[in-house]
Amino acid sequence: GIQVEQSPPDLILQEGANSTLRCNFSDSVNNLQWFHQNPWGQLINLFYIPSGTKQNGRLSATTVATERYSLLYISSSQTTDSGVYFCAVGSPPTIFGAGTRLFVKA
């Protein structure tokens, strides 16, 4: 089955810093999503992005499907960005990466 690897596993930022999270996948996919799990456990959709680039405020994402990776950019990070970021690939069944745990210090 498809393997999904996320890096880095952990990230600590000072408020205001920028960061890039990476998701590599082992096979071609027709479906890729990024999620944020906040400290209360809620999973929030960030992007549905099987290819191309999307932006939403301080967040943007790029997927290069031919090279099997996706990047999530967080600019001017805030403490509310803390939590775990997951990428997930595949139409059913869906495979999740293990996540990147982000802590933003005030």
Place this chain on the structure above:
Amino acid sequence: DAGITQSPRHKVTETGTPVTLRCHQTENHRYMYWYRQDPGHGLRLIHYSYGVKDTDKGEVSDGYSVSRSKTEDFLLTLESATSSQTSVYFCAISELDTAYEQYFGPGTRLTVT
């Protein structure tokens, strides 16, 4: 927010007892999913449904069964709970029209003692 509720939100049960978790949606979406989340593993798919009475296994289906008799409800049953099934369980929904973009419920924390 997608209209997804899960019940119960928290449950403590003893090894060997049956447990049923319920996922309810108000969106009339075709696809429904059950995941479990454990430290270090992200989310892993247990079972999913692509219509009433249509279900399929995910990567960690052993020890779990599901049923979907109505579009809005997807039930996850642990026939005889074990301590290894202590986890947080998430339900999700999606629709083919939106290319399977998934939306998650609030989760159920299950502890098997």
